[in-house]
Every structure is written in C-alpha cells, then in structure tokens.
Amino acid sequence: MTQSVETRPPFLPWNRPSIGIEEIAEVTDTLRSGWLTHGPKATRFEQAVRDTLGVADAFAVSSCTAALHLAFLAAGIGDGDEVITPALTFCAAPNALLQTGARPVFVDVEPVTFNIDPKAAEDAITDRTKAIVVMHYGGHPCDLLAFRELADDHGLLLIEDAAHALYAGCDGRRAGSVGDLATFSFYANKVMTTGEGGMLAGRSDLVQRARLLGRHGIDSSIWQRHGTRSTADYEVIAPGLKYVMPDITAAIGIQQFRKLPAFTARRAEIAATYTRALADLPGLATPTVLPGVQHGWFLYSIFIDPDSAPLTRDQVAEHLRTEYAIGTSRHFKPVHMLRVYRGAGTHPLPNTETAAARQLSLPCYPAMTSHETDRVISAVHALWNRSA
Ligand SMILES: Cc1ncc(COP(=O)(O)O)c(C=O)c1O
Known part of the structure; x- marks a missing residue:
C-alpha cells in the first residue's frame, strides 16, 4: 500500500558510510601532527593492507582508478596491446586502458556469480593480448586459480580489479593476493572508505615502479627526503603523474581497515x-x-x-x-x-x-x-x- 507523505519513514539510501569517533580522532591527530601528505600514516595503512593480503608491497593512492592507471603503466601496457576485461563492470579499468593506448577486449561473465568467465577469456586471447583484468563482482571472488593458470600458460599479466573485494576470498586465498597486481577502492560507498582513495598491491617490482610513476617519477618520496635531504634535492627519472594518498585520508583508512x-x-x-x-x-x-x-x-x-x-x-x-x-x-x-x-x-x-x-x-x-x-x-x- 502507498504510504502518505506524513507517515513515510526517512529515506533509506542505497549506501551510507560508517564513520566513528576512531576515524575522527585519527584525522585530528594527523591534522595536529604537521604532516598532511603521503607520509607515516599512508605507510602504516599500506603495511596493514600488504600484511593482511600477504603480498610483497602496497601503495596507497588517490582512487582505485589511479591504482588501475598506475598498474597498467607499471606493467608496460600501451599502444597496440589488448587487455581482456569483463563488460559487466565500472568504466574505470576500460577508461584507464584507453588512456594508455591499449584496447579493452570485452568478454562475457558466467551466469552464477557474474564474474568474468575463464573460458570466454581464453577464447579472446590473441597474439596482442598483454593482460587479463578480472573483477570480483559485488565482492564474490572470481575463479582466481583458473585465471592464474590461464595467465601463466599464455605469458599474460593478471590484474585484479578488487574494488569490491577487500576482505573477500576463497578457500583461504584472499581476493587481491593472486594477481601480479590488484587494485582496491575506498570510495565513499565501498566496503571501507576514505572518502576517495585506493590501493595498489602485488609484486614488488611492479608496485615499486607504480610508486615512482605515482609521485611524478621522482626518485624518492617527500617523506623519505624529510629531515635527511633538502626537499628540493630530487631527480625525475620517469614521466610520472601525481596519484599519492595524503595522510589525512590514510588516517581514515587505518581505522576503517581495522573495522x-x-x-x-x-x-x-x-x-x-x-x-x-x-x-x-x-x-x-x-x-x-x-x-x-x-x-x-x-x-x-x-x-x-x-x-x-x-x-x-x-x-x-x-x-x-x-x-x-x-x-x-x-x-x-x-x-x-x-x-x-x-x-x-x-x-x-x-x-x-x-x-x-x-x-x-x-x-x-x-x-x-x-x-x-x-x-x-x-x-x-x-x-x-x-x-x-
Ligand atoms: C569495479 C570497480 N573498479 C573501479 C572503480 C573505481 O573506483 P574509484 O572511485 O576509487 O576510482 C569502481 C568504483 O565504483 C568499481 O566499481
């Protein structure tokens, strides 16, 4: 039965973040600390995610889209490359692929979990294929072992768009821990949030390359130079972008990740x-x-x-x-x-x-x-x- 305006309950949004006094205290601590950009809190957040996933390295960035873009750049994906990805996903990965000059190749999902279908992915491999980007639809992990094997058999990179799946897993294996790289989103509606934010995790050589590219291609972070070198004493060794997560944001992340x-x-x-x-x-x-x-x-x-x-x-x-x-x-x-x-x-x-x-x-x-x-x-x- 239709409810009248007077008796109608307040609007229940599709999503709403859970922010408590712990996040507020951590942000206040950061604001008082004198260090606002990517520094000690971002490093703590990265270590917590890295250790929980059991991967070699993690880099906290400004969004999952930034993490995806850096993943593709660090993996050397570019002009003329094809990358297999589901079409039942958000536009972030395909858009970032187009930005590198590569072509997203859309394949179907399977009809039970709506994750990318390993057989459809295999059928789409050509001699131009460089990587497979899987996405854990809604937080249900895709068949990670099938994709790891497929990538290894064909010499491809496996990238997990795990925007939905921090803390998800299968048979003790965490989503985001099997690919060469994985990306996570901390957008306001995600399973945990920093307002805007993301994380790139995985192989140390690739995450290190992404870290370099995500801070302008500068050879050391400002936090590393702080107190030991002049902040102006740096070299640019690759044409990078600016994608780092500030400590104000990471402060929220530390507490959300704990919860x-x-x-x-x-x-x-x-x-x-x-x-x-x-x-x-x-x-x-x-x-x-x-x-x-x-x-x-x-x-x-x-x-x-x-x-x-x-x-x-x-x-x-x-x-x-x-x-x-x-x-x-x-x-x-x-x-x-x-x-x-x-x-x-x-x-x-x-x-x-x-x-x-x-x-x-x-x-x-x-x-x-x-x-x-x-x-x-x-x-x-x-x-x-x-x-x-
Ligand atoms: C599957 C998937 N990948 C990537 C993103 C992009 O995340 P962000 O907003 O952190 O860039 C989203 C956002 O909803 C998403 O659903």
Whole structure:
C-alpha cells in the first residue's frame, strides 16, 4: 500500500558510510601532527593492507582508478596491446586502458556469480593480448586459480580489479593476493572508505615502479627526503603523474581497515536475512555464494526475471523509491553500452546483458539497522503481493 507523505519513514539510501569517533580522532591527530601528505600514516595503512593480503608491497593512492592507471603503466601496457576485461563492470579499468593506448577486449561473465568467465577469456586471447583484468563482482571472488593458470600458460599479466573485494576470498586465498597486481577502492560507498582513495598491491617490482610513476617519477618520496635531504634535492627519472594518498585520508583508512572484519560480518548478516526472506518470491533470484567463498558483500544483488516476476526491475526500483523511500542501485550499465565504447565490437555478451537488465542492488551496509533491513523486506513483499 502507498504510504502518505506524513507517515513515510526517512529515506533509506542505497549506501551510507560508517564513520566513528576512531576515524575522527585519527584525522585530528594527523591534522595536529604537521604532516598532511603521503607520509607515516599512508605507510602504516599500506603495511596493514600488504600484511593482511600477504603480498610483497602496497601503495596507497588517490582512487582505485589511479591504482588501475598506475598498474597498467607499471606493467608496460600501451599502444597496440589488448587487455581482456569483463563488460559487466565500472568504466574505470576500460577508461584507464584507453588512456594508455591499449584496447579493452570485452568478454562475457558466467551466469552464477557474474564474474568474468575463464573460458570466454581464453577464447579472446590473441597474439596482442598483454593482460587479463578480472573483477570480483559485488565482492564474490572470481575463479582466481583458473585465471592464474590461464595467465601463466599464455605469458599474460593478471590484474585484479578488487574494488569490491577487500576482505573477500576463497578457500583461504584472499581476493587481491593472486594477481601480479590488484587494485582496491575506498570510495565513499565501498566496503571501507576514505572518502576517495585506493590501493595498489602485488609484486614488488611492479608496485615499486607504480610508486615512482605515482609521485611524478621522482626518485624518492617527500617523506623519505624529510629531515635527511633538502626537499628540493630530487631527480625525475620517469614521466610520472601525481596519484599519492595524503595522510589525512590514510588516517581514515587505518581505522576503517581495522573495522573491516566487523563491517563484513554485518554485511553478511544482512545478506543472509535478505536471502532467507526473499528467496521464494516468484521471478526473484537471490545471489549465489559458491562453496569455500568468503563474500565481501559490497553488493547484495537481486535479479528480477521480467517473464515470471509481477514487476520489472525498473518498476521495483521506482516503487521502492517513490512509495517506500528506499534507495537502490544498478551494477552496472555494461561498459560496451556506454557511448565511448559503443560500436567498438565485442565478443558475444549474453550473460552480461541479461544480468544488466535484471540486477538490482538493495541497501546492504553496516550502518543499516535491523529495522531498516526489515523495512526493505516488507516493501519487496508488499510489491509482490499486490502485483501477483
Ligand atoms: C569495479 C570497480 N573498479 C573501479 C572503480 C573505481 O573506483 P574509484 O572511485 O576509487 O576510482 C569502481 C568504483 O565504483 C568499481 O566499481
């Protein structure tokens, strides 16, 4: 039933960050410290992520997009190279690839987890292929071992766009720890946030190269020169860019990363509640979690089949927003359908297009109360009941 404006509860956004007094105290400490740019706090944050992932090195940067761009540059990806990537993703990796002069080659996802399909990726390999960029859709890790083997068999680099998947894994192997490089996002809606921010992690030779390129190509960081050399005493040894994460931002990251296990546990609890409550609705599919997987639950996706559900995906989103004051989102408008990429020619993408037409992201984040989770469940049930 439609609720009147007077009785309508406050708008429940699709996403909302969880920032506590710990983050505020850490930022205040940084502001008082006299060191604001990439320095001791960014280094602490990098070490924490590096050690948790068990990788050789990590570099904190201004966004996941910056991390992707640096990953491609550090890997020597450029003019004439082809890089295999899913189309069911955000535009960041394909855009960064185009910036290097390389060509993204879009392949399909598999229909269970909506991660890039290893067989489709293999079929797309040519003698120009330089790398495969996998993406852990919504926080469900892709088949990392299959992709590691595929990359090794063909002499390709494996890059994990793990923007959704910090703290996700499979059989004890963490997403972001298997590729030659991995990138993470700390954008405001991610599983942990620094407002804007990202991390590049992986092989030490590649991360070191990225670190150089991410600070103008200058041979030492300002923090390394501080107190030991004149800050003006530097050399530029590569044509770099400026992508470092400031310490003000890293301060938030240190505290958010400490809380990430608890955040992920709460996301998993909400996801389980949704699945229990929604799985039997006709035409509505809830997410599948494969055995051995620790899901990151950046997204809680439902998939609405227009032939068997009483409403289309877009109708559900519209009713939830206008009648029940509940925000949702869609992930993603596939990249090959975005204007810059239209007409570029791709491999067949039937699963990508079906998922993109049916997928709806429900609110699923630690700042949500149980009452808010119940509100979403009741609203979806009400829509199905009245439309059946
Ligand atoms: C899969 C994926 N990769 C990369 C990004 C870009 O992240 P950022 O905003 O930190 O640059 C996003 C952002 O939503 C994303 O979903």
